[in-house]
Amino acid sequence: MNPVNKSSENDFLNLLTEAGIVIRTASPLVWQIEAEHWRTFAELAMLHHYRWVAGWVEENPPQSPFIKGEENDSSQSLFLKEEATKDSPPLQRGGVGIFMVNACFEKNGTYLVLRTTVNLNHPVLPSQATVYPAANRSERHSHDMFGITFTDHPDPRRWTRHQAWGKQDFPLRKDFPLQGSPPAITPPDRHYDFIKGYGEGVYEIPVGPIHAGIIEPAHFRFQAVGELILNLEERLGYVHKGIEKLAEGKTAQELIRLAGRVSGDTTVGHSWAACMAMEHAAGITPPPRASLLRAVLAERERIANHLGDMGAICNDVAFSFAFMQFSRLRESWLRHNARLFGHRLLMDKLVTGGVACDVSPSDCALMTQEIAALREELADIITAVDLNTSLEDRLYTAGYLSKQTAAAFGTLGYVGRASGQAFDVRRDAPYAPYQQLNFNVPIETQGDIASRFWIRAKEINVSLKLLEQLLTHLSDDTISADLVTAWQTPAVGSEGLGCVEGWRGEIVVYIRFGENNQIARYYPRDPSQHNWLALEKIVLNNIVPDFPVCNKSVNPSYSGTDL
Amino acid sequence: MLRLFSKIIKTGVVSESIPVVQDDELEALGIELKNQISKKFSGSIAIRQVDAGSCNGCELEIHALNNPYYAIERFGIHFVASPRHADVLLVTGVVSRHMQTALLRVYEATPNPKWVIAAGDCATCGGEFGVSYASCGAVANVIPVDLKIAGCPPTPLALVQGLLALC
Structure with missing residues (x-):
């Protein structure tokens, strides 16, 4: 565990005890409570500045008394030491199935999974969305996919369900077949009750x-x-x-391919988070060289996307000079991706326990040249952009997101960091290889489009510095040349959490294994889920x-x- | 402003100078494409791109067609905002069930003669997502497809080559 302020944690525990909340701990960072206390817990967590991270549900999960994680590395432990508890909570009550509902919280870089169970025949739970707006759509998703009713939810309309399946059908329940029984032509979702x-x-x-x-x-x-x-x-x-449903029954390696297509622009980020979760579940650690290469891929992905976005932002205010320049730099970056790693968007380069690519000394030299060239280009372009008053006119003060609103929605990544939310998984809940790298996390407080533009420029600089350090480490002959740690089939019911800083921000992935190396549950939470909420506020009072x-x-x- | 102009001059026209080694193929293709398009579309082909359930990977590569390296507009190919202005629908992704009606309507709204290109593995054969309660699978399961461009995602070069095959 991170050296969290112990006394504040004890305060929190005392507060919970006072409220009558009994924590049945499966492991120190997985807290099981009674369903009736679900919202009370959220209220107290809010008081103690916990951030709501993600929510997901499982139906009759295969039993495992513990969550595995890396225990040797204190700064690393997003998730837990192997600690089997004998009195693990009963999952089956009187032969009736259950839903296990999970909510992940974070404070000071420590992730906490809160869970409870509800009866499958009467799945009702107090909503946490009244306390944490970030939970709003996640709970609506859980309702549409599992049929769980969150009482007093501020917005009980359907979310993921349109017209492809019925009101009483719940695709992620076990009795719902992958093929379902959709109509020949799914009608449009005409009667959604929009705000008037x-x-x-x-x-x-x-x-x-x-x-x-x-x-x-x-x-x-x-x-x-x-x-x-x-x-x-x-x-x-x-x-x-149907990504969550499709994942069920896949092998670990097959899942990485799917994870790499959750969001095509974040193929490295999502694959890495999925790998991390599965590696935690299996109790393996990728070799150092593989971690370094994963970081190279992730930082290259960040740079490519930021370049594209910076150009696109300029294009949306009709400043074609910058659009053309940035898209030129992006293209040249992608061509190097293809040359070095065999794929322009870097898809399918991660495997369970490691990576499926390597770089030679000449590749490293090429990247070093490329970094220098990009810096030189950016210096020209950024200066020209910075001095352009018409661009300034359009981007400054437009699309304002206050620090308070950003915090309330748990806004992540560059959107959060442009509005004073400093959280960055790489620094605050570090994972290999970021502990061994020196970098800072830039932050802006102005909260407008210009801030979100400039924070990207700053993040590109940080990523370039990180790449240089990574290349130095990769050139170090003392590092073992191993690229993959042998996969070990995880025990039935083993679970893991993967948290990485994708280019959009924190990606959180939860994975549980069933029998024969097959995935029982895969839930990826893209940072966009929180940032969409912020967008609804960003546009207010804009034209x-x-x-x-x-x-x-x-x-x-x-x-x-x-x- | 001077910096801006000096950067433009310094950059030059990458669409012509770069292809010498890597992109000579593209240049040849593009010119051939232009000839073909001229015959059938009087010098212009208007494409309406529709994401019917893609992961966004294909969109990134379609975007790239407009960057200065490919600058696809110089061959008379341009992307339009409405299906009513389009000759070609460029469809990516499996067709999610929630997008099925939207895609059918876009097809109806496109004036004849029209062509449909399914771009990317999902659109051509269902790719990673296939047919399920949430997905109709390949585009051909929903609207007639004239041409398929494989790839996950197809590279910009593959997209240009694909367009050539249509003409």
Whole structure:
């Protein structure tokens, strides 16, 4: 465990005891409580500044009395030491199935999984979304997929479900077959109860699911007066592909391929988080060289996406010079990806226990040249961009996200860091190889589109420095040349949590194994899930024509959210 | 402003100078493509891109067609905002069930003559996601497909080559 402030943790435990909440601990960072205390716990956690990270559900999970993790490395332990407890909680009550509901919290870099069980025939649980807005859509997703009712939920409308399956069908339940029984043509989701705007001059703009550009589908419903946006409601779920259901029964290696396609732009990030979760479950550690290479891939992914985004933000305010320059740099970066690793977007380079690629000394030299060249190019372009008043005019003060709102939604990554939210998994809950690297996490407090632009520029600089350090380590002859640690089939019911800093921010993945190396549950939480909530606030009081640039400054993943 | 112009001058036209080694193939293809398009579409082909359930990987590579290296507009190929302006639908991803009606409507809204290109492994054969309660699988399961471009995702070069095959 991280050296969390012990006394504050004890305060928290005392507070819980006072509230009558009994924690049946399966391991120090997995706390099981009674369902009735679900919301009370959230209220107390909020008081103690815990951040709500993710929520997921399992039906009758295969039993494991403990969660495995890396125990040797104190700074590493996102998850736990191997500690079997004899009085693990009864899962089957009187032969009736259960749902195990999980909520992950984080404080000072320590992740805590809170769990409870509810009866399968009467799955009701107090909502945590009344306390943590970040839990809102996650609970609605759990309702649509498992049929769990979260009482007093502030917004009980359906979320992931459109019209492809019925109100009483729950795709992630075990009795729901992967093929389901969908209609020949799934009708459009016509009767979703959007918020209405009233008053003189208030009108609505429905946008999507298919947009005017080359972009993922979703529906946006604006209420506006003149050009001013009064309200925006997002309606996602259009690219729901059944990823969680598809994952069930896959082998560890097959899962990585799927994880790499949760969100195509974050293929390294999601694969890494999935690998980390599975490696924790299996109790293996990838060799040092593999960790270094994973970080090289992750930082290259970050740079490629930031370059693309910076260009696209400029394009959305019609500043083509920067768009062309940044997209040129991105293309040249991707071509190097193809040359060095065999894939422009770096798909399928991670394997269980390691990586499926390596770099030679000449590759390292090539990357060093590339880094120098990119720095030189950026110096020219950034200066030209910085001095451009018309760009300044469009980006400064537009799309403002206050520090308070960002914190309330648990906003992550560059969106959070542009509004004063400093959290970065690489630094605050470090995993190999980031403990051995020196870097800082840039932060901005202005909270506007310009901040989200400049934070990306700063993050590119940090990533370039990280790449240089990684290359130095990779050139070190004393490091073993091993790229893969042999996979060990995890025990039935073993589980693991993977947390990495993807280019959009913290990615959290939960995995539980069933029999024969098969995945029983896979839940990936992309940072976009939280950042979408922030976008609804970012656009308020902006003009409708600025929505695209507001959206691009956040660039949330649709696919990674809809799953 | 001077810096901006000096950078533009310093950068030059990458779309012409770069292809010498790596992209000569593209240049040849592009010119051939232009000839083909001229015959059938009077010098322009308007593409409406539709993401029917992609992971966004294919979109990234389609975006790349507009970067200065490929600069696909110089061959008379451009992306349009409405299916009503389009000759070609470029569809990516499996067709998620939630997008099925939207895709059918886009197809209906595209004036004849029209062509449909399924781009990427998901769109061509279902890829990683296949057919399920949430997905109709390949694009051809929903609307007629004239051309398939494989790849996960297809590279920009593969996309240009694919467009050539259509003409």
